[in-house]
Amino acid sequence: MEEIFEDLTKKIITKEDLILFLEEINLLEQIVFKNIEVPLSERVKGKIREEFRDELQKLEKESIISGSPNQQFSFFDELKNYLQKIPQVKLEIAFEPSEDFLLRIEKWFKEKNHRKVILDLIINPKIVGGAIIEYQGNWRDFSLVKEIDKIIYGGF
Amino acid sequence: MEDFKNYLEKTGEIGQIVAINHSIVYISGLPGLKLGEMVITENEEKGRVHGLDKKIAEVLMFDTGKLKVVEKVARTNKPFQIPVSQGFLGRIINPLCQPIDGLGPIIGEKKYLSIQREAPGITQRVRVNKPLETGVMVVDLLVPIGYGQRELVIGDAKTGKTTFLLQTMISQAKEGIICIYVGIGKETSAVKIVEDYLKEMNAFDKTVMVIATSENPSTINYLSPFSGMTIAEYFRDRGEKVLIIFDDLSSHAKFYREISLLVKRVPGRASYPGDIFHIQAALVERAGNIKTPDNKEVSITALPVAETLENDISGYIQTNLMAMTDGHIFFDINGFRKGKRPAINAFLSVSRVGNQTKEPLDRSLAGWIKRKLVEYQRVMEFSQFGAELSWETQKLLDLGKKLEILFNQGLKTIIPRSLRLFLFGLLFFGFWEDKPQNVMKVEIEEILKKYKEGVFSEVESEIKKIKNLEELKSFIGKIIPKVKEILYANF
Numbered sequence: 001m002e003e004i005f006e007d008l009t010k011k012i013i014t015k016e017d018l019i020l021f022l023e024e025i026n027l028l029e030q031i032v033f034k035n036i037e038v039p040l041s042e043r044v045k046g047k048i049r050e051e052f053r054d055e056l057q058k059l060e061k062e063s064i065i066s067g068s069p070n071q072q073f074s075f076f077d078e079l080k081n082y083l084q085k086i087p088q089v090k091l092e093i094a095f096e097p098s099e100d101f102l103l104r105i106e107k108w109f110k111e112k113n114h115r116k117v118i119l120d121l122i123i124n125p126k127i128v129g130g131a132i133i134e135y136q137g138n139w140r141d142f143s144l145v146k147e148i149d150k151i152i153y154g155g156f
Numbered sequence: 157m158e159d160f161k162n163y164l165e166k167t168g169e170i171g172q173i174v175a176i177n178h179s180i181v182y183i184s185g186l187p188g189l190k191l192g193e194m195v196i197t198e199n200e201e202k203g204r205v206h207g208l209d210k211k212i213a214e215v216l217m218f219d220t221g222k223l224k225v226v227e228k229v230a231r232t233n234k235p236f237q238i239p240v241s242q243g244f245l246g247r248i249i250n251p252l253c254q255p256i257d258g259l260g261p262i263i264g265e266k267k268y269l270s271i272q273r274e275a276p277g278i279t280q281r282v283r284v285n286k287p288l289e290t291g292v293m294v295v296d297l298l299v300p301i302g303y304g305q306r307e308l309v310i311g312d313a314k315t316g317k318t319t320f321l322l323q324t325m326i327s328q329a330k331e332g333i334i335c336i337y338v339g340i341g342k343e344t345s346a347v348k349i350v351e352d353y354l355k356e357m358n359a360f361d362k363t364v365m366v367i368a369t370s371e372n373p374s375t376i377n378y379l380s381p382f383s384g385m386t387i388a389e390y391f392r393d394r395g396e397k398v399l400i401i402f403d404d405l406s407s408h409a410k411f412y413r414e415i416s417l418l419v420k421r422v423p424g425r426a427s428y429p430g431d432i433f434h435i436q437a438a439l440v441e442r443a444g445n446i447k448t449p450d451n452k453e454v455s456i457t458a459l460p461v462a463e464t465l466e467n468d469i470s471g472y473i474q475t476n477l478m479a480m481t482d483g484h485i486f487f488d489i490n491g492f493r494k495g496k497r498p499a500i501n502a503f504l505s506v507s508r509v510g511n512q513t514k515e516p517l518d519r520s521l522a523g524w525i526k527r528k529l530v531e532y533q534r535v536m537e538f539s540q541f542g543a544e545l546s547w548e549t550q551k552l553l554d555l556g557k558k559l560e561i562l563f564n565q566g567l568k569t570i571i572p573r574s575l576r577l578f579l580f581g582l583l584f585f586g587f588w589e590d591k592p593q594n595v596m597k598v599e600i601e602e603i604l605k606k607y608k609e610g611v612f613s614e615v616e617s618e619i620k621k622i623k624n625l626e627e628l629k630s631f632i633g634k635i636i637p638k639v640k641e642i643l644y645a646n647f
Binding site for chain 2: 140141
């Protein structure tokens with residue numbers, strides 16, 4: 001099950017992605033008990049992202065979520081729990097990052113941490129450059145403003 | 157002291173407030189947090205870690221006004237500290253050492269000290285060997301206290317406990333001793349009375365008042381005696397003798413109970429937490445007579461106060477405090493109702509180490525008084541049956557009543573040793589034997605007045621040289637004509 005969840009959450013990079021995904025799961029949990037003759041992926045057409053719907057179809061074909069509504073519900077519930085356990089990294093940077101940049105950052109964290117992380121982004125131009133990172137109570141300031149402050153006020 | 161950002165950079169750990177419950181704040185994050193450590197919020201509010209869970213820390217905050225959930229918190233990697241200064245003398249401060257007397261900021265160098273320091277070890281301690289004069293005759297004679305002693309002052313509310321403590325402070329301030337008055341859960345009006353009294357008696361300059369009022373959060377009240385003791389240690393470490401008064405520790409226990417119940421600690425007897433004894437004993441243990449590295453004796457004398465209800469001294473906190481002190485002075489509500497001032501019950505009061513500090517003369521005088529008081533008590537019970545009393549018994553009753561008169565002392569009267577010996581010497585000699593009690597009262601008043609004016613300065617210096625009761629009796633015999641001359645000069 002862990003592998004399936006990993007696959008499903010592969011594209012969740014930021015906290016916003018996570019919130020959106022959780023909302024979709026909540027919606028699925030509401031729908032599983034309605035109109036049960038129709039496959040779930042059909043029932044949610046237009047209500048969730050197409051990308052996610054494709055994944056659902058794939059899971060149905062592989063008979064992973066084709067069981068009873070109760071089974072489907074517990075699958076989504078477990079998925080929700082899995083998502084909530086993914087650690088978050090608060091990342092304060094000075095600019096709006098591109099998707100590619102975010103993917104690289106996420107990959108870097110995954111390599112260092114040996115597990116998936118979710119990025120909680122804060123855009124703060126006041127830090128000029130670099131980043132301030134917060135992870136599981138640890139805080140590191142790698143911002144440019146700190147270096148500038150050191151140069152300006154360091155002598156005082 | 158550094159600010160939030162500096163601490164954040166130094167420790168590299170961050171947390172955030174996840175819940176606020178009165179003065180208790182729950183914080184997540186800060187993986188390296190230690191028990192008793194000081195934390196600082198974005199708004200520069202300081203708190204002390206009270207409990208640690210796997211993911212959440214309980215923190216006692218001392219001002220919750222500006223706090224909000226999700227506020228950032230940083231570690232300081234230091235125990236909770238307060239800024240202590242010589243400039244505290246003659247000032248009223250809160251337990252966070254901020255002035256609350258409206259006289260502006262405290263100027264001068266400040267030293268940051270942890271509020272929870274270890275008590276001096278056995279090798280540092282020395283025997284309590286010098287008497288501490290309270291200026292209250294009944295205590296100085298029958299329940300004597302020594303420098304470095306921890307003596308509990310116990311009794312019902314409004315029985316004159318605070319008055320006795322103030323008299324002691326005045327007596328000690330005159331000797332140059334630093335006095336620290338710690339008010340816990342006091343009303344502002346009561347604090348004002350203490351302040352005015354100390355100012356009127358010119359003792360305020362030698363005093364630091366650490367006040368937590370009933371309006372303050374329970375965390376501030378809980379902190380109060382620890383701050384007071386830290387200030388006392390600061391002065392002691394500078395080579396000064398210190399007298400500290402905790403008014404009162406039964407209220408302190410109630411505030412700690414409130415905090416413990418809020419953090420859902422298992423309540424024990426009378427709903428107090430299990431560690432209440434440890435908390436207060438560790439505090440009182442920090443007092444004592446110690447030797448400095450340069451072989452100088454310095455001391456912190458602690459007078460904690462405990463309130464009772466209808467003379468019941470068997471309460472949980474009261475017995476705890478009795479167990480952790482070197483004796484107690486008991487203020488009897490029944491004595492107070494009968495007009496006894498101070499309403500100290502000498503028979504129910506104990507001083508475990510005070511007697512060893514006394515001169516042989518004081519000890520034998522106290523022994524004589526105690527004997528007479530015991531006999532008087534016995535005869536009093538007997539005389540209530542209406543039986544015809546012998547001349548000896550009548551004499552004993554008269555002496556007992558006169559002893560009571562002598563022990564009755566005005567609120568603003570401080571009686572030093574020499575005057576005490578002089579007055580009791582007169583009684584011992586039989587100066588008031590055939591005189592009515594009213595006349596005795598008038599004469600005592602007159603002696604006190606003349607003594608203040610310095611009329612008895614010669615007697616004062618001579619009486620200090622006396623070694624035993626016989627010498628005292630013969631000395632008094634010699635000066636009786638002079639005393640009469642002074643007393644009756646206006647008649």
